[in-house]
Structure formats: C-alpha cells, structure tokens
Amino acid sequence: MEKIVKRNPKCYKKGEGLRSLKSFKVRDKSPDQIMRAMRDTGLSARETAKGVDILEKGILDKDCKMVLTLSGITTISKMGGIICEMIDDGWVDCIIATGALIAHGIVEGAGGAHFEYDPSISDEELYEMGYDRIYDTLELESNLDSIALQLEEVWKPLIDSGKPIASSDFCRETGRMLNDKYPNQDSIMKSAFLKNVPVFIPAFTDSELALDLVSYFAKGGLDKGMTFDEAIEDIHNLRFNPFIDLKRYFDFTREAKKMGILTLGGGVPRNYAQQVMPMLDILGQRLSEYNIADQLEIKKFMYGVRICPEPVSLGGLSGCTYSEGISWGKFASREEGGAFAEIHSDYTAVLPWMVKSLQERLGKK
Secondary structure, eight states: OOOOOOOOGGGOOTTTTOOOOOOOOOTTOOHHHHHHHGGGSOHHHHHHHHHHHHHHHHHHOTTEEEEEEEOSSTTTTTOHHHHHHHHHTTOOSEEEEOHHHHHHHHHHHTTOOEEEOOTTSOHHHHHHHTEEEETTEEEEHHHHHHHHHHHHHHHHHHHHTOSOBOHHHHHHHHHHHHHHHOTTSOOHHHHHHHTTOOEEOTTTTSSHHHHHHHHHHHHHHHHTTOOHHHHHHGGGGOOBOHHHHHHHHHHHHHHOSEEEEEEESOHHHHHHHHTHHHHHHHHHHHTGGGTOGGGOOOOOEEEEEEEOOSOGGGSTTTTOOHHHHHHTTSBOOGGGTOEEEEEOSOHHHHHHHHHHHHHHHHHTO
C-alpha cells in the first residue's frame, strides 16, 4: 500500500514563479482598459487579451507582413466594415478568403441589403420567396443576380486580354469597379484595391462567383452560334490558372522579412496561407540536385492569432493548431521568438472588441 505523504504548505512561497490573477470591474473603463485587465483573468478572456497583444506586436513590427484569412460568414454577418477599417489603417498586407464570403461582400459593397432570418418562415417558403439562408441571415437571390450582371464588366476585359486569369486579378478589378461605381459604400474588395492589398480565393470554383463565370463564358459561346453543350465544353479554353495565385503569394512571402497571421475561422484560407512554408521546404528538397535550397529562405510565421470555436477533432480548424504547425515548419517555436494565441470563440463576438481595443491602443502610438 502506498504511503500517504502529507503536503507541507511551508515549502511553498507565495507567488514564487507564478503570476497572480486579478478580478476587475468594467465601470468607467474604456475597451482597451478592459482588454488589458483581461490579461490577468482566465480562459478565453485571458487568451483574447493575449491575442490583442500579439496582433499589436505584429502590426507595429515594420519588418512584418500581416496575412488575414477569412472564412465563414464574415461579410453577411456584417463584420465587413470592421475588416475595412483594419485594411484602411494598414494592419493587413494580404487577404485569403472563401469565394462565398467575397460574393456576399460584393453585394454589400454594391449597396445590397441582408436580412435577419425569421424562424417562423420555412426554408421551403424562403426558396419560393427568393431568399437564400445562411444560418440566421438572409441573402436575396436577386442581389446575386444583380452582382453577376455587374461583374460581367470585370470579366470581359480579363478574358478578352487573352492572358491567364487568377482570382487575385478578379479581386483587384472587382475592387476597382466597386470603387468607381459605389465610392460611398464600404467594401473589403474596395478597401483592398485602394490599399494595394492582394486578395486570393484559393477555392474559387467553390463559390457563386465561379458559377457566374461559367455562365458568362458559356454566354459568349452561344453568342458565337455554339450549341449549349458546345458552349459548356468550351470552358476548357477558359484561361483561369490558380497557380498564378500560388506564385504571387509565394513571392509575397519571400519579400517579407517576417510573417504574421490573423485567422478568422479555419478552412481552406487558413491552410492555404500556411502551406507556402512547406512549399519552400519541398522545393529545396525535391530540387536538391539543382542546389535550389541555397536560394530559398524558409519563412515561418512569427505572430499568429486564430479565432475559431471548434476543437481540432471536428475539422473546423483544418486540423492544425499552432503547436502542430511548428512540426510542419509553418510557425516559429517560442524559443525562436514565435508568439501565438488561439481563441476558442465565435469571431463575430470577440473581433469587434479586439479591433476597438487595438484602435485605442495604436491611436496613442
């Protein structure tokens, strides 16, 4: 039988090697004062405050390029204006997003409205009424139809140029169009265009935008006298090349002295942003006979903040924590100076407070 050993409280010294936590009150405190006080609390509150501190370091680090990855319902949940402020204030150097998110953002940038979902209306009724439901929010199908028509003026010169097209070309020219036609409307694409921030949509075909492009390209074939089947078959001649985006993002990372990342949600944008580091490693190894490795500097993310409520096992994080990413060579370890925060929360609930805190904090500097 194992002998019971009594604990001796005298061997402990109060606070030895440990930081004490503190309760706090919010009355008469500004958003940033509250955020700073949250450093000395627990759970998501402490991690959120830590995330703000890390973002501040990345933004103020003049050698650091900050990548913003967006998935989920950023725009249709009306977080777009906050993203615009981040771009306008120079906090973001590159955006990687889902196509659906960008499509809803274009609707918003063109003055289209989104609506609160009424649970008393069935999804069958919504379909008949011309509404598309995204969780608790509604998009008018007519909004998407209107945008599809307006985007034809973006696609036409890109296709007529005869040059290969990438999603970043489309995003840049869409931002230009929104700025020209809707200068008084907030839009992620417009802000990115004005600030020369590249926007990539790695899973472009998984979006309404790709369906609009197929429709527009097929229309061109029908106008030339093709049958419908011939016009659809002609899609093989559409010069859309996603590897152009990959090369441009590859160049972006190579030009950066340091890298930082803010990830809202998970999915393809999160993984796409991080895979360029293994790409450099793979090029160096698999082209070793050409001595390529000497020309490639492995860039690891030094700053990282992710806001996503899902545990790794459900896949919403794309199955990769920051600590796991270190094993892939994507992130610098803490010993190398890496600083990371993972906030397990719905980003629509915490992002506004984090941005407001940073605005207050950075405004003083």
